[in-house]
Amino acid sequence: MSTLSTVTDSTIDEEVEVTAEDLRAAIDQAEPGALLMSMVHVTGDLALLDEFEDILADSRSASAGETAKTHYGASSDAAVVLPGEFPTDVVVAIRKRAHEVLTTDVTPRLGVPEPGLFRRMAALCTVSEVDDEFIPILLEQGGFELGRRRVPVTKTPPADLDVIVIGAGMIGLNAAVKLDAAGFGYKVFEARDDIGGTWSRNIYPGAAVDTPSHYYSYSFELNPNWSRYYPTGPEYLEYMHAVAEKYDLIKNIELSTSVLSADWDEAEQKWTVVTRGADGRIQHHRAAAVVTALGVLNSINVPDIPGLDTFDGTVIHTAEWDPELDLTDKRVVVIGTGCTAVQLVANIVDDVAALAAVVRSPHWIVPEKSVVNDVPSGEKWAMKHLPYFQNWFRLKAYWLASDNLYMMPRIDPDWAATHLSVSALNDRVMQVSLRYLDQTFPDRPDLKEKMTPTVRPYAKRIVKDPGFLEALKRDHVSLHRASPTSVQPNGVTLSDGEFVEADIIVLATGFKVEYASFIDITGRNGEKLSDRWDGGNDPRAYLGIQVAGFPNLFVTAGPNAAPNHGAGHNITSEEHVHYIIENLQYLVENNMSSVDVKPEALAAYNERVDESLDKTVWAHPGEGVTGYYRNQQGRPIVPCPWRLVDYWTMLREPNTDDLVYTSRRAE
Template sequence: MTSTFTPSGPARDSITPEALRSAIAVADPGALLMSMVHVSGDLSLLDEFEEQVAHAKRAQAGGGTATQTHYGAQSGAVATPPGQFPVEIAAAIRERAAEVLTSGLSVQLGLPEPELFRRMASLCTVGTVDEEFVPLLLEQAGFQKAQRRIPVTRTPAPDFDVIVIGAGMIGLNAAIKLGEAGFRYTVFEERDELGGTWSRNTYPGAAVDTPSHYYSYSFELNPDWTRYYPTGPEYLTYMQGVAEKYGLYRNIEFSTSVISAEWIEEEQKWVVETRCQDGSVVPYTASAVVTALGMLNSPNIPDIEGMNTFEGRIVHTAEWASDLDLVDKRVVVVGTGCTAVQVAPNIIDEVASLDALVRSPHWIVPEKAVVNDVPEGERWAMRHLPYFQNWFRLKAYWLASDNLYPVPRIDPEWAATHLSASPASDLVMQTALQYLERSFPDRPDLWEKLTPDFRPYAKRIVKDPGFFAALNRENATLHRAAPARIHPGGVTTTDGVYIEADVIILATGFHLEFTTSIDIIGRNGTKLADLWKNGDDPRAYLGIQVSGFPNLFVTAGPNAAPNHGAGHNITSEEHVHYVVECLQYLVEHDYASMDVDPEVQAEYNREVDEALDRTVWAHPGAEVTGYYRNSAGRPVGPCPWRLVDYWTMLREPSVDHFQFTRHSV
């Protein structure tokens, strides 16, 4: 393999000895070491540090050091966190970097052959990267773009139009890749700006809980993230920049909502009706429709008795009021998921009092990087050190992906006598429990209130951005309760406590929808909403296609979420790649449409249910509500497969799984 490296950001004259020294002092050692190998072409560096790592592991094993979790929890002696080099080896890497990189930053080794790449990836992550992961890592770390599988010998016909619904992460990705593949497309976005959830959620502290350097498009890396976990505004700025670079704005119809889509069998087309800002309804025809709405869109506003009597202000975090003044206000926050945990520490300094109503607490783990800035030296390294950014991204993905796959899976023998699902699950639980006790050393009452009664991963694991610290403040009170009734001047909780309030913040999440808010009608007049019981029991082939709805691609559909690790961005790229491959197959073979065989879809979902039946998502150990599961307790969000397996499934369509229809003569 060959590849070239071009520094991004400021001009090369900013590569000074001082800047280089500052970068070496703070840059991630694994990515720094790999950059040294690219610059020098000296593979003996791999030998040298592989031996040092092996020696450290032997010493650690012999010394009986601590057991670790993926979150760094330890018991016993202090151990090196997963994916990190021991302190002395990290220091040795920096010392060698000062020798190797000062001679210049020209590249002697481009993208290595697969086996060498696998070896480098293993050392970078201080782990073992098997051969099966290499193609995925090459793409997801941005070393190369997704490789097309369907041979491209024909271009789409002029009337082969594609409609994309939604201009969030997946919608923008679809626009870019459809355009690059030569398909005419239009994106309809009901809001007046792009960004999806990151234009909608503007509450204080809104942020991504996936690392910045991974939560971005693999083909559009950003070296200038200011935080290791991006804030909502910074991520929105990133998306706007991508849209500008690829000229997407000219193909996006803003303030235009899609109200219906109907498949016309005789024409082998979709008729899509839209409602414009002025209320007018305009129909469009398209050969294919791609929904890019995600599954969490409509705010979940609880029906609490007396809401209309409250004399203060009630605001949902997804509908944040820019004029809301919280200074010296008595504030009640309802909810305990990622949003509530972000809001509380970001308003605690200005409010008179904060009462957090926690009905069902999540497992909360420590993660210092959630609130840490990226040092300027490391940002400089991202821009200027050859391939540093790629290896940094690879490492961020690797440590939060299929390494975590065993954690939500149930070990029946272990689970029979433990709340946790397995030894791996128990390590995560102990991490959370130890963190809880450390955070409130003199408050066993809070230990009880903040300890969940369900298995780890049955709901989303929350990385603490300062929630526990906020609860330690004198003006904060935690209630293990929900609001029972709202009065003109406050809230009565389900445990009978009355709380005076000026503002009530509903951090209560979203309704699970899976596109059922749109009236989608397939063959024989079948409505998708009816088939999916208004979103309560959605089923699809590969989480994307539904039998009876030709050329409809429901991205981020049922059982497609990577809930054991990584982030929504990998789903975005997997699904968009698959859509383009399917459409190209139609073009190449002069087909008008493809429709998944109903038996194939049924068998796929049987396999999904069987795999999920061995997870905490199906058997959480206690009654659990949330968007992972439907009203019958079936997991409808989580994908049961390893990320590498799902990625492989989506490289190209299995054509024997479909019924194809040719264009009418």
């Protein structure tokens, strides 16, 4: 009989039984860096850090003199050590030591460490150098502590300083949680009949997040129950519903309610927001501030293909997927090149009679076996029950996919002059993809040629393969490096002259970048946001959030705010919401009614943005590159130019030198 003990699980707030069998499985399956850190928390024994720093140093010393082996440059038969991974001998030592020191009493004896110790633990966990500047963001993003308020909180927000949030996706729900916690009244309007944003909309087969699940979530609401390392769309939507339920958000969310317009009343220092409900009823709402939580990609992109409306079969866009659509024994044409097309093809290939993948300009595709991997039961148990394990696991996922990748899209002019890649570091990603193509298509040079991109790596999004390349080798699958030129009642004619018969045409062609300008937003002096942004073609905002002349309007996930070199939309969500709360609290503390950005501060900020982006592949991707990163003139309007730690730091509190305020009127 196993020895039992109990530990309070902070995630589910109930006592659980810890058995020796559960513990053994966790030790054998858990990520070793996070496991080692959890050992330190449970035992309180800092000598474990000395021990494994020495073991790691000895292991590195033993391998000194060998050719460095990394996942970028190792041959297929080499013993590969990935960035952030321990050598095999160190992993064995960690698991052995864990079996020796961990018992069914997993009560933590060490809480959140002070910064110096935390830095040391983070460096060992990630097998990296970790500088002091990263400690605050790692403490927050690892879920060790809530985001720290910077503006002093001495006053309660008045009832008339309320907020309307447009959208109930990742950022909208985050805003609701934080506004409520800070004491601000709020209302959320969501056009769709469900919360979840893109994850209630994108329900095509294989829809999934391409950021690790244990990181692609709120830092204040870690989830130990992810079934896979990369969550499927339905599982992520389930997570968002759980967050909404836990924080009782639904009472303040109006679903099936579209926002038609927002107008600033300078005299009253209020926004008037006009909505239309599912029944067509038009309503007017007043609020002191408006937060647009609409994401980057909103309206679906339907290509203008002559004859598309003459097709006798079914035409469907992936963002308007009909779950009742039966693909069984159908001839299907999939038009698209990005993540959506890759996920869809890999997940419908077994159902269809014939599948034609039409790829105009392929992305660089890299192998990522964990994309389709389930989280083993032992590691899921560790997430729930080993103290701080999931915090360190999350921290490591963030660290390896964030500012370590910052230089990837940045151009080395000398290198780029003679290479397709833009730098030696950028070339490593390209070589990974090329080697993957070699390994996948050893006997199919035709497929390899068609799937070899001509654009520089990172000019378009890097795609992680969920089985797409393998699907292309199937006998009933054809790959076409072409564009559709016309549609006939029974099929599609391609730019190479080939005609493909079809029963179903799937448009995996993504969305248009519109930010908030598709809503009729009017600021001071009657100026329209859409006019300021040239119909959405040239959006510019201070910190990606504020626009001069539009007081108390906060555009989340706005222009040049996306962390395209790494991490995920979730960190943008938290950064922007934090900044909004700090601005609103500043108004409360200083008896102000509104905040606006100075035009000169807006202009200066965007000059710095353009100057920094001019050194990246996003501004100079090469000939023939299209994609949503850039506007019609080729200016990058989506990517953020800064390191994540720099941008996060900029958004800790308002820089009042760049802002202008209006005092509240005397009652």
